[in-house]
Amino acid sequence: MALEKLQVDSLIVGGGIAGMQAALDLADQGYQVALVEKEASIGGKMIALSKVFPTLDCCSCITTPKMSAVAHHENIQLLTYCEVQALEENGGGYTALVEKKPRYVIEEDCTGCRECEYACPIDLPSDFDRGMGAYRAVRVPFSTAVPQVATLDIENCILCGKCEKVCPHGCIDFTQTARHFEIETTAIVLATGFEVTPKDAKKEYGAGQFDNVIDGLMMERLLAPTGPYGHVLRPGDGKEPDSIAYVQCAGSRDATLGIEYCSRVCCMYAIKQAMLLSGALPLADITIYYMDIRTFGKGYEQFYQTARAMGIEFVKGKVAQITEDENKNPVVRVEMLDEGSKIVERTHDLVVLSVGLLPGYNPGSLYGVPAADDGFVTVPSPNISPSETARPGIFVTGVAAGPMDIVDSIVLSGAAASEAAAYIEAHNSRVAVSESKGKKELAHV
Amino acid sequence: MSTEDKKTRAQLLKQLREQYRDTVDRTQALLKEHNAVRKEIFKAMGDEPRTVPEIAELSGVSSHEVLWHITALKKYDLVAEVGMDGEYYQYQKVKGGAS
Amino acid sequence: MSEIEQNQTPPSEGQEEPRIAVYTCYCGGNISEVVDCEKVAEAVSKLPNVVISRTDMSMCSDAGQALIEQDIKEHGVNRVIVGACAPSLHETTFRGAVTRAGLNPYLYHHVGIREQDSWVHHNDPEGASEKAIRLLSAGIAKSRMLEPLESIKLDAEKHALIIGGGVAGLRAALDIARRGIKASLIEKTPFIGGRMAQLETTFPVDEPAREALGGLIDRVVEHPNITIYTQAELVGLHGYVGDFHATIRQDQRGVSEDIADAAMAACEIEVPDEFNYGLTTRKVIYRAYDGCYPSTPAVDWANCPDGRLELTLDGKPVVLENRPETIDLTVGAIVVATGFDLYEPREGEYGYGILPEVITLPQFIRLLALNGDAPLEWNGRRVKNIAAIHCVGSREVDGIHEPHEDGSLNEYCSRICCSALLHTLNVVKDRYPDINVYDAYEDIRTYGRGHEDLYIKASHQAVRFLRFHNEERPTVNRENGDQPLLTLNDYLTWGEEIEVPVDLVVLAVGVKPRAIDDIISMLKISKGSDSFLAEVHPKLRPVETAVPGIVLAGTAQGPMNIQESSAAASAAAAKVSVLLGTGEVELEPFVAVVNHDLCDGTGACVEVCCYEDAIALETVTVNGAEVQRAVVTPANCVGCGVCVSACPNLAIDVQGWTLAQYEAMIDAIVGELPTLEAAR
Ligand SMILES: Cc1cc2nc3c(=O)[nH]c(=O)nc-3n(C[C@H](O)[C@H](O)[C@H](O)COP(=O)(O)OP(=O)(O)OC[C@H]3O[C@@H](n4cnc5c(N)ncnc54)[C@H](O)[C@@H]3O)c2cc1C
Ligand SMILES: Cc1cc2nc3c(=O)[nH]c(=O)nc-3n(C[C@H](O)[C@H](O)[C@H](O)COP(=O)(O)OP(=O)(O)OC[C@H]3O[C@@H](n4cnc5c(N)ncnc54)[C@H](O)[C@@H]3O)c2cc1C
C-alpha cells in the first residue's frame, strides 16, 4: 500500500517555542511547513512555565497565541503525537517517514469537553505538573493544549470503557493503530529542545529522595496560576514555606557530572522565581546560593539589581551538601565565600535546585547531524552561521543548539527560518533550471 | 447500540485486554492501592476541614502521599480547599462528590 | 463560505443591530487577582446590545479564541470586545480569530484592563473592578458604532536598505539578497567589516576573525542582488513601509587604484589609527588593514584640512577634493545595523589616562596582534605581570557608582567582555607562559556555548582570579614604586586586602550605544532606557521597531557577540522577507477621511499636519464647480487626528476612531453604570 505523502518546503521537528517560531517565520514568508511534535500538544517546556523573564509576562500570554497561530496558519500542517522514524535523501531534499501514534480518540470529532477525563478512574502523577499533581489515563494534556483533543494513555489504562460510555461524540476508539505517512521536504529545522538534570543526578543533594528539595521546573508549576496546588506549597506536606533557598548550578558547571557548561538560563529563572515568590509569599525569606550571577542579557542585570533591592538574599557560596532534619526540612551546608569561607548549615522549608539544561534528543543517527561533546547539535561555524548544522539543508534552533532562553531561541528561530528559506530558494531555482534543461533536451529528441 | 454491535465491541475490548494484559494488571493494582489509601484518607477527614499533616497523622499515610491524593481529588472536584490553619490549607470532602 | 461573504460586504452592516460579545480575561491571574472578573462580566452583560458576556482564564489561548469564533457563528455576534492585556500585545491575535469566523476584523475592539488597570491598581481591588467596568462600557459604547473597514494595501519595493557594514549588516544583506530581494548596504567608513575586523581570533571557536569575516564579505560582494556603498551615510528619509525614499550622501574615495600606492607614500598627514585604538598612527590616505574590502585606499576627508588634500605626485602638485554625491534609493524596508561603541574610561578611572600602563581590552587585543610572537613589551618595559579588571563602565549601580557627565549610569552588563577577556588572557598564556596574569572580577559570565571552557582553560593556565564586590571595586595607583599597584579586597581569600604590582593593566571596558541620534530622528525609532535601540517586545517582536518596515540587527540593539549578532541579523532578514516577499504591504485603516460635503477647503488641516504628503488641498469638481477640498493620502497618514481638531467644519474623522465614537466612549465612562453593587 502506498503511503500517504505530504509535500512541504520545510519540516520542523519539535513544537516548543523555538520550533513554533521557526514554523511561523517560514510560513509567513509563504513556504509550506510541516511541524512534527512527539507529544500530544505543542508548547514545549515553555507552556508549563509561570511568568517569564525579563518582562514577567505571564507565560501563556506569549505562548498560547503562538500555539494558536501555528494551528490556524494556512501554510502550516500541524502533526502532533508524531515522530520521524526514518529519513532519506531525495534529490537535494529529504523524505521523512513519520509515525502517528494512536490517541485512541477520533481527533476530528473530539471537542475537548473532558467528560472522558472525569469518568476515568485512574489517577496518575502528572508529567505536566512534574509529578506533583495528577491527571487521568485519558485526558486533554493541559488546559491550553493545542490541539484541544483528548489522548488515551493505553499503557496506564485498565480498558474499563468508562470513557467510551460518557463521550458525547463517540470519539473513543480502542481500535486505532499507529498510522504511517511520508513527508517530502527540502529543508529541515531541528527544534527538539531540552530536558532538565534528572532529580537523582546529585547524591550530595539527596538524589531526589527529599520531598522538600525540588527543581526549578517544579517551582514554575507551583507559581503558575494553573499549578497543582493553586498556591506555593511544599510537596512534602503542603506547608506554605517561610524560608526558601535556591541552589545554583545544580547540574551545570559540574565536572563530577561531566557537565562543564553553563546552562545559561538558571540564574535568571531563579531570580525571576524569587521575585514572584516574594509577591506570592511576602513574608518569606528567600536566599540564592550562587557562584557567579550571570545576568548578561538585555535588561537582565537591572532585573538582578531590582531583586537585590527587593531584599532577596544573594549568598556567594558553594553548597556542598543537602540533608534533611527530622521535620523533613532541608538543611543546606554551604561554604560562605563572602564571610571568610566559613562553613555553615542553614535550615530552610523548601530548597529549589536550579537544575541545568540537557539535550532533549540526539538527532545523530536519524538525521545524520553530529552532536558535540556537550551533547547538543554541532554547529560548524557558529559565528557566521549560528543555525547551520553539518548537513546541508538541516538547521537547528532553540535549546537543541545549546542552552538559551526564550528571547534567544526566538531570535535564533528567525535565523534558522532565514537560512532555510535561502536554502529552499536555491533548491527551487536548481530544480527550475534542471527542469527547463530537461525540456530542452526533450525538444531535441 | 444493537446487540450485534455490543457483541463486537465486547469482543474487541476482550482482545485489547489480552494484548495489554501486563499494563492492565499493573494499573489495576495501582487503582486498588489508590482506592485503599483514599479510603483511609477519607476516613481521617470525616466531614471536617483538615490539613495535610492532620490527615497524615490520623491515617498513617505519609504527608507527601496525602498531599498528592488531595491534589488529585481536588482537581476532579471531589475535595475542596476550605480555609487555612496556620501555614497549612484545610481541605474538606465535597458533598455528593467523594464516596 | 456564504456566511463570510455575507458578513463582509452587506451594505446594511453598518445599520445592522449590534450584537456584542464581551470577554473579560483572567490573564492567568494577572487580571483576576485584582479585578473581580466575574462581577465585571455580570455588570457589563446588562448593558444594551451585549448579548454575550463571558470570562476565561486565558482568552488568547486557542480555546479562548475558539470561544469567540463559536459565539460569532452560533449566536450571530457581530461585534467583539476582549478586556485583557494591552492592545499592543494581542489586538491582532483577536482580530485574527474574528476574521476566521467570517467577521470584519475591525468590528473587534480591544480594551486594556491589565496594564491600564489590574497592574496599576493592585492595592485597590474594588476600584480596579469598577474601572474595568467603566473601560469596558466605553468599549461597548464605541463598539456599537464600529463599521467594517478594509486594511490599506500598498505595493512594496522589493529592495531593502541596510545601514552599517559590520558583521550584522553584512549577514542581513546576504540573507535578504538570497531571498531574491535587492539589498543596498551603506557603510559610513571606507571599509566594511566593523569591529570584527579588529579582532585577531574569536571566541567561542578559536578562529581567525578575518578569515570568518572574509568568507562572509566574499559572499556579500559576489551576490548580484547586493550593492555596497562605503563612505556613505543616510541624510534624509521620507515615506513609509514598502515605499521609503532614502537620500544617501557618499564621499568620494579620493584616489584611484592606479595612483593609490604612490599617493599613500606621498601623503604626509598622520593621525591616530582608530583601527588600532590609537596605539599607532596612519596616513589620511589609508587602507584599514591588509585584505580589507574595498582594497582601494580611501581618503579620510574629516582629517584633511578644509576637506582637501594637497600632494606631490611625480614632482607634480595634485589636489584631492571631496565632491560628495547624493544617491536616492527607494526601498521597502530598512535594517539598522549601526553597531556599538566602546566605553571610554574617565580620566583617572583605574588610572586610565594618567598611568600609561593602563589600557583597554580592545587596545590590548590590537597590541597583541601588532606584537605577534615577539616578547611583549609595553611602555619600554618587558611585561611580566598583567592585571585585568572586569566590568569597567558596566554594571554601575545607582547610589554606589558615580554617574557620568550626562547623569547616566551604565547599569547593564556588557555581555561580551568576560568571554572576550578570558579568551584574550588565554592567548597571552599560550604565547607567553611566563607572564603572570591576575584577573579581578565580580562574576564571571561565560554563559554561552563553549564559553565556560574559556574560564576552565584560564584556571588551568594559572590565571590568578581575584574577586571584588561591586560596591568596592579595585583601584590602580602608582604609589612610590615604579609599577602600578592593583589593590582590592579579594573575597576568594577571606576578603583580605591584596596589592599586586603589575606592568600592564587591562580594562575590560563595556559596550556603549553609538551616537546615532541623527538616524534615530530620521527613522523615528526609539531608544530604550539603556540608550540602545529598542525593540517592540523582546519575545513577541524581538528585532522589530515600532515603525513598520524598520528592523534591528546586531549590537545597535544591545551588547551581543558575533554569533548573536549574526543570528539577530538573519532574524531581521526573515522579517524583511515576510514584509517584502509578496511585493505588497498592508497598513491599518485608521487614517483620516474627509467628508467633502462638509469641507470647504479652508486648508487648516494641511497647515497643522506634521506628516509629509498626508493631507493636501486638491481641486475637485463639486456640482460642476471647481473647488479646493482636502484630500488624504492614506499611506502617509498616521491617523494622529490633529487635522480633526483643526477643521472648523468637523469635516474630518479618523476612521475606526471617529469623534462620535470618542464621545460615546466618554459618555459611557462618566455616565451611570451598572455598578458592582447592582451586579451583586
Ligand atoms: C525552570 C525553568 C524556567 C525558565 N524560565 C524562563 C523564563 O522565565 N524566560 C525565558 O526566557 N526562558 C526561561 N527558561 C528557558 C526556556 O524554557 C527555554 O529557553 C525554551 O523553553 C526553549 O524552547 P525550545 O523550543 O528550544 O525547547 P522545548 O521547550 O524543550 O521544546 C522542544 C519540543 O520538541 C519536542 N521534541 C523533542 N524531541 C522531539 C522529536 N524527536 N520529535 C518531535 N518532537 C520532539 C518536545 O516534545 C518539545 O515540545 C526556563 C527554563 C527552565 C528549566
Ligand atoms: C574587545 C572586544 C572583543 C571582542 N571579541 C569577540 C570575540 O572574540 N568573539 C565574538 O563573538 N565577539 C567578540 N566581540 C563582539 C563583536 O565585536 C561584536 O559582536 C560585533 O562586532 C558586532 O557587529 P555589528 O555589526 O553589530 O557592529 P559593528 O562591528 O560595530 O559594525 C557596525 C558598522 O556600522 C557602521 N556604522 C555605524 N554607524 C553608521 C551610520 N550612521 N551609517 C553607516 N554605517 C554606520 C560602522 O562603521 C560599522 O562598520 C568583541 C568585542 C570587543 C569590544
Ligand code: SF4
Ligand atoms: S560581561 Fe563580564 S565584564 Fe562585561 S559587564 Fe558583564 S560581568 Fe562585567
